[in-house]
Amino acid sequence: MPDSPNYETILYERRGRVSLITLNRPEKLNAWNPRMEGEFIDAVNGASSDREVGALVVTGAGRAFCAGGDISGWSDEISSRGEPRPPESPLLNREGSPEVPIVLRRGKPIIAAINGPAIGIGLTMPLACDIRIASDKATFSARFVKVGLTPECGSTRYLPAVAGLGNALFLALTGRIVDANEAGERGLVDRVVPHEKLMEEAMALAEEIAANPGDAVWAAKRLLHENAAEGDLRRVVTQEGFAIREMRRTPDHAEAVQAFMEKREPRFND
Numbered sequence: 439m440p441d442s443p444n445y446e447t448i449l450y451e452r453r454g455r456v457s458l459i460t461l462n463r464p465e466k467l468n469a470w471n472p473r474m475e476g477e478f479i480d481a482v483n484g485a486s487s488d489r490e491v492g493a494l495v496v497t498g499a500g501r502a503f504c505a506g507g508d509i510s511g512w513s514d515e516i517s518s519r520g521e522p523r524p525p526e527s528p529l530l531n532r533e534g535s536p537e538v539p540i541v542l543r544r545g546k547p548i549i550a551a552i553n554g555p556a557i558g559i560g561l562t563m564p565l566a567c568d569i570r571i572a573s574d575k576a577t578f579s580a581r582f583v584k585v586g587l588t589p590e591c592g593s594t595r596y597l598p599a600v601a602g603l604g605n606a607l608f609l610a611l612t613g614r615i616v617d618a619n620e621a622g623e624r625g626l627v628d629r630v631v632p633h634e635k636l637m638e639e640a641m642a643l644a645e646e647i648a649a650n651p652g653d654a655v656w657a658a659k660r661l662l663h664e665n666a667a668e669g670d671l672r673r674v675v676t677q678e679g680f681a682i683r684e685m686r687r688t689p690d691h692a693e694a695v696q697a698f699m700e701k702r703e704p705r706f707n708d
Contacts, residue, residue, distance in 0.1 A: 455648035464500025469508035492648025506558025534590030539566035551640035562593035651690030
């Protein structure tokens, strides 16, 4: 994947083994629209298929992370009789962004660096990311009820899984806006950092992940996502056993063993 694809609504940049995706409609507070969704999916898929990429970071340009769906286009979806028109594409935010959490789950590890308001899909998309770091200036809201809609982007699964059922119900039923500290207390984000340190912290964590053996990192992510909701323990340990047998045959495992015997640091991803 080229380092700077010709996108209109996002920016894509490679920094060593980390890919940085920036939502780039700052004049609209990075409001999510169909083009942004398609470009975001393309960028995540492209990075995940690139052997030179070990982790991703997603953030927003300007003062917002993502202010939710671009409501300016929603009126076009209502017919003259006030009835919704049939959707043009299954990928559009009007359909609840069904492909976004699927792409994020099967992709390489991705960190959401939440730099400002994260509203609607600006909240639910990061829930499907693997790690969330927030600026102390960030705000959050699952505001769907405020516009007569229901949560989407896999959030009826991820919101209870990340924040707990009680917090999920509180946020979804009130539509309340919470600040970064409350988001941290409710488990929406893993860390809250000073605004000026956000990208430094997010990139450092992504680089730490990307420095590990890529196949093992990706396999560990898949196992955790698949087994988190798996009720059959026998199936869990069977999947783990299969994965670890596969990893024992990789060059990275052989390098780790050799480095241990030689009392040196292993050299992965050479």
